[in-house]
Amino acid sequence: MGAVKTKRMPRAVREQQMLDAAVRIFGQRGYMAASMDEIAELAGVSKPLVYLYLNSKEDLFTACIRREAAALTEAVRAGVRPGLPADRQLWDGLRAFFAHTAEHPDAWSVLHLQARTHGEPFAGEVAAMRAEIVAFVTRLVAVAAREAHRDPDLPEHEVAGLSEALVGAAESLAAWANTTPGATARQAATTLMNFAWSGLGNLMRGQVWTPPMDEA
Amino acid sequence: MGAVKTKRMPRAVREQQMLDAAVRIFGQRGYMAASMDEIAELAGVSKPLVYLYLNSKEDLFTACIRREAAALTEAVRAGVRPGLPADRQLWDGLRAFFAHTAEHPDAWSVLHLQARTHGEPFAGEVAAMRAEIVAFVTRLVAVAAREAHRDPDLPEHEVAGLSEALVGAAESLAAWANTTPGATARQAATTLMNFAWSGLGNLMRGQVWTPPMDEA
Amino acid sequence: MGAVKTKRMPRAVREQQMLDAAVRIFGQRGYMAASMDEIAELAGVSKPLVYLYLNSKEDLFTACIRREAAALTEAVRAGVRPGLPADRQLWDGLRAFFAHTAEHPDAWSVLHLQARTHGEPFAGEVAAMRAEIVAFVTRLVAVAAREAHRDPDLPEHEVAGLSEALVGAAESLAAWANTTPGATARQAATTLMNFAWSGLGNLMRGQVWTPPMDEA
Amino acid sequence: MGAVKTKRMPRAVREQQMLDAAVRIFGQRGYMAASMDEIAELAGVSKPLVYLYLNSKEDLFTACIRREAAALTEAVRAGVRPGLPADRQLWDGLRAFFAHTAEHPDAWSVLHLQARTHGEPFAGEVAAMRAEIVAFVTRLVAVAAREAHRDPDLPEHEVAGLSEALVGAAESLAAWANTTPGATARQAATTLMNFAWSGLGNLMRGQVWTPPMDEA
DNA sequence: CATGAATGAGTTTTCATTCAT
DNA sequence: CATGAATGAAAACTCATTCAT
Structure with a gap:
């Protein structure tokens, strides 16, 4: 063995x-x-x-996180072709993401669960990777806004929030797909596109959901 | 202390x-x-x-999970009024959820991170709570479908995935709101409604995002 | 319970x-x-x-030992009638002993195993009971000697050793009878009489086994 | 220390x-x-x-029992020369036995008291050693019967019981000799030979002690 | 008389980590 | 370069024993 x-x-x-x-x-x-x-x-x-x-257990764990974070971001980067429309890029990126996490479940467990569960300095390492992915998504949202002939001025703040939500949803779905028998990476990606892109698409067309007025 | x-x-x-x-x-x-x-x-x-x-560390942890899971589901239940339209119920539920998790960050860490990270029998305990939330979302989807005069029959599998994504997005946003200066829980909830509900709303109207044809 | x-x-x-x-x-x-x-x-x-x-665990255990030691010696005493011939007294005593220990296995475990295994002050308590039994055997030896018209003066030391051997043999036989199918307590007692009494009987008649001369 | x-x-x-x-x-x-x-x-x-x-306290204790049981049986085996008459073999074996237990009182306490007092799996380990010794004694009794020109048909059952009694007596005497000041291994062996052999000797000559008739 | 509440001191066991060769 | 030998520190868990009511 x-x-x-x-x-x-x-x-x-x-x-x-x-x-x-x-x-x-x-x-x-x-x-x-x-x-x-x-x-x-x-x-x-x-x-x-x-x-x-x-050196130490801590350093060993950190080295694991760094290596696997690099591998994951590289896999996503390699799955996307920059010239294509935003929804296509998002779809490709998600598929690469889900495929990679499905093929390396231990690595994903390390990044998503273990590193976040055990505080600093590990959480910081994962945060860096996450920031990269959020930045990538943020760029995509900006591209999509341009494609929809919408003023670039979805407030930056709002774009960041949406990207966070998208990445969080993807992360959760990856863990779920890994532990749910019969759930494939492709299905996970499709579900997420339905959930997220169609929602984002509405936003892009100016269809915003507004909170009710009558609150305490 | x-x-x-x-x-x-x-x-x-x-x-x-x-x-x-x-x-x-x-x-x-x-x-x-x-x-x-x-x-x-x-x-x-x-x-x-x-x-x-x-009795034991394991039993103690299990007791924590049970108590906090009950408190969280109760908080969400108490925040929602059944008669209202689906989007209003979702909004209310999310706000109750965000409020409770923000007020009890350790409890949320126990439920969301710790319990899931340490396998059985803990994961099973949380799964019960998660099932309740999925059931709540499923009911909402059914309500929304009725409101849109459509067939509510999203496959169970799909609903589970959506619920997972929703909770993942919510959790991500909650963390983001907590660490980003100037971002409030209310704004996080609004962003999530935009992201999620409009996406769900499209689904209800039959507007499904379809993957591209030209794939390997 | x-x-x-x-x-x-x-x-x-x-x-x-x-x-x-x-x-x-x-x-x-x-x-x-x-x-x-x-x-x-x-x-x-x-x-x-x-x-x-x-008072304490130690005192409680000591009290157990005292009570059960008294009960056992009383049972043996009650089983024997002083006027009878020595071999009959021995036979009766052994039978009473076997019967009592078989009926009170926990008590016998306390006296024979637990008390001896855990050093002072418990061993001392059992030693008192043992001394009574030794005295009983010693009396029997004296009776036997008188019956055989011989000098009863086996040294005290020797009698103690014989008594020890007798009890050890009895205990071994009791355990053996309990775990060997087809062996009854009565047969065990008979075997022990054959083993012990005939040996003692020889001693009484002056037939002593002597060690060989040619030793290192 | x-x-x-x-x-x-x-x-x-x-x-x-x-x-x-x-x-x-x-x-x-x-x-x-x-x-x-x-x-x-x-x-x-x-x-x-x-x-x-x-590995563990249990394993450590088991290892002790095994080592000391092997040492004791080896010591007895080494003390006996197979060709000699039965009583001489018994005497030699007993002397080796008492000598070894006297030289290694802690080992004897482990084998005789501790292992038997604390149930499985320890009792089983000692039972194996005991069975070996009982088998040795049983062989000797058979030899003695042949030497006494007696039909080999002392019932097998009876022989087994006698061997048990002899071994039990020896075990008890060993413990007694260890804790009684002034009691030597040689004296213990002599006492036991007097007690046992002379009894066995009578048996071999057909002198059997018979229980009284007038019982309840 | 009787007990629910509480603990100091000790048990076995595990693990990250380091020498000396 | 590589390892067998070794340990300090701490963890989970138990138990005889005592207050305060």
Whole structure:
């Protein structure tokens, strides 16, 4: 079980093996319940070597988060072609996102659940990734506004809020798709487009829902 | 710090104090990092008393989840008046939800993060609450469909996904509103209505977003 | 379960109920594993009452030992009629012993296992009972010697050892009879008489087994 | 006190040191009253090392029982020469037995008292050793019967009972010799031979003690 | 007389982390 | 480079024992 015990691998390779093992264990057991012993064993190395390369449990977890965050944002970036219409870009991006999280459930568990559950400094690491994705969505919303011949002046504030909502919905759906038997990445993406884009589309056409007047 | 050390309380009162302390500690430290020592100290009692009344860390956590899940669903229920139009009910429900989670951030952390992060039997407890909320949303969708003179039959599966997305978006917005200067819970709710209801509204009118044809 | 909760019993009665419960729990769980909680519950009283009457776990255990030791020696005494020949007295005593220990297995566990396993002051209590039995055997040896017209003066030391061996053999046989299908308590007693009495009988007739000469 | 604190021993050596310490503590305090802390300290190592090598208190105790049971049976086996007459073999075996138990009183306490007092799985471990010794004695009784030109047909059942009684007597005497000042192993063996062999010898010559007729 | 409320002190066990080779 | 040996610190949980009513 675990990586075969091969001797004298170059350091970079060994590190990746350790991170592979760590992501799997952290994703399945959770940050606190994961033990360095188990990670070292799954990586096929001795515990002191893990410490030599990655310093501490905290640093190891941070390294996992960074690697997986980069992989996820890269996957989304690679799935989108900049020239296309905004809804197409959003659709492509969502599909890439759901596909990646479905293929790497442990990584997604690390990013979405574990990192957020265990406070700083981990939450900060994920926040950076999230900010990138929110920025990407924000750009898309701006593009969509332009395409709809609408004044760019959906207030910046409002755009940021919408992007947050969209990303939050996507995150939740990804976790749900991973744990719900029979739910595919494609279905998740479709559901979200129905939910979000059609709502955003209305906004773009100036159809705004307004709160009722008679409140306390 | 913590509850004032009052002696010889009746059991029911003490139990609530312990749950108060436990929710706070679990919400801030996380389930695993929370120590029974710290919870007992915050509750102003000795550890053995916590065990005498609540049995084990697992049982204590479960009791927290149950109490807070009941409080949250009750708050939402109390915020909604059944006779009103669907969008008004949704608006009221969301506001009650945002208000409650904002006032009880530790409880929300327990329900949303901690319980889901630490597997069974906790996830199951939250699933019950989630099912109630999904049922509420499902009823609203049915009401909205009737109001739009349409067939309400969205597949159960689809409704579950939408509900998941809605809660994810809400949670994201709540966090965003809490950390972004100048963003209020009310604005967050408005943004979410724009995002969600107009999307749902389109669905109700048969305006479904369709994926592009030219895919791999 | 346990004694029915009756109020306002006279102290002596309550004490016996407590001792009944304690013997049962100590016999089944062992001295250390027995908990005062469980004993109080089985006795149908509150824990502080146990402490009020019996002082401490140690005192409670000691009281158990004393009561059960007295009961056992009394049972043996009652089974024997002094005027009869020595072998008949031994046979009667053994049968009374086997019968009592079989009927009160928890008491026997307390006396034979628990008390000896947990050092002073308990071992001392049992030693007193053991001394009585040794005295009984010693008397029998004297009677047998008289019957055989011989000098009864086996050294005290030797008699103590013989008594020890006799009780050990009896206990072993009792356990063996209990777990071997087809072996009755009566047969066990017969075997023991064959084993022991005939050996003692030889001793009385001056037929002593002598160790070989050629030793290292 | 305890083993000198030598660092970096090979695992096999450390394990023996730990077992040495454990036998001593278990033998003196009893299984339940023994604390892993004390054992570790006496072994001259830290508690986690004990757990790393021996897993748990239960496993540690089991390892003690196995080691000491093997040592005891080996000592008896080594003390007996198969060709000699039965009484000589019995005498030699008993002397080896008493000598070993006298030299290793804690080990004998573990085997005779502690293991039997604390139920499964410990009792089972000792039962295996006991069965070996009973089998050895049973063989001897058969040999003795042949030597006495007696039909081999002392019923098998009877032989088994006699062996049980003999072993039980020996066990009890060993404990007694260990705790009685001035009682030597040699004297214990002599007493037991007088008690048992002469009885057995009578049996072998057909002199059977018969129970009285006038019973209830 | 009797008890519900409460705890100090101790138990087994685990884990991240570091030497010495 | 790599590891077997080792531990300080803390966690969950239990129990005999005592107040205050």
